[in-house]
Amino acid sequence: MGGIIFWAIIRTAILIILLWVFSDWFEYKYWWAILSLTVYGFIIHPAxxxxKLFLAxxxxxxxxxxxxxxxxxxxxxxxxxxxDxxxxKYDIPCEGAEWEPE
Ligand code: SF4
Incomplete structure (x- = not known):
């Protein structure tokens, strides 16, 4: 789980830099659409x-x-x-000796 958050932060940092560098390439009226699409496509969807892969x-x-x-x-x-x-599936660290119900 930590890896997912770590890479989301890295992608966010990269996206901020890219949007800043390319901000002169698109008109201001499209800013929110571009921001929304890139945040979803570059940060949220990969996370x-x-x-889902982690759960599977x-x-x-x-x-x-x-x-x-x-x-x-x-x-x-x-x-x-x-x-820690x-x-x-095949290795329980305490081998069942320390199990306590929730
Ligand atoms: S203490 Fe609980 S969580 Fe830890 S290895 Fe034993 S059964 Fe699993």
């Missing part, structure tokens, strides 16, 4: 696609593991907060 990649861990029902599990980062490790 949504990345988030981690679906098994988020729904079908012991960690998914544990109070130490952070779903947004797919992280065990107690061990990423559980996988």
């Amino acid at each position: 949504v696609v990345q988030y 990649k981690n679906r098994e861990v988020l729904t079908n593991t012991l960690c998914s029902s544990c109070k130490h599990f952070d779903e947004t980062a797919v992280l065990c907060l107690k061990y 490790k990423h559980p996988t």
Whole structure:
């Protein structure tokens, strides 16, 4: 999840520079349309696609593991907060010994 936010910030910085550099190329009356389209196409849409890929990649861990029902599990980062490790479908960091219900 942090990677999605990080790259959204990087794309935002790049977009600000590009819009500033090319601001003389388009008329002011089109500014809001260009701004809206570029923000959606360059920042929001890629972030949504990345988030969907993140959910698809981690679906098994988020729904079908012991960690998914544990109070130490952070779903947004797919992280065990107690061990500071990423559980996988085949690797539960505590091997079930530290599981606590939510
Ligand atoms: S304490 Fe154990 S069961 Fe709970 S999230 Fe961490 S590894 Fe998973």
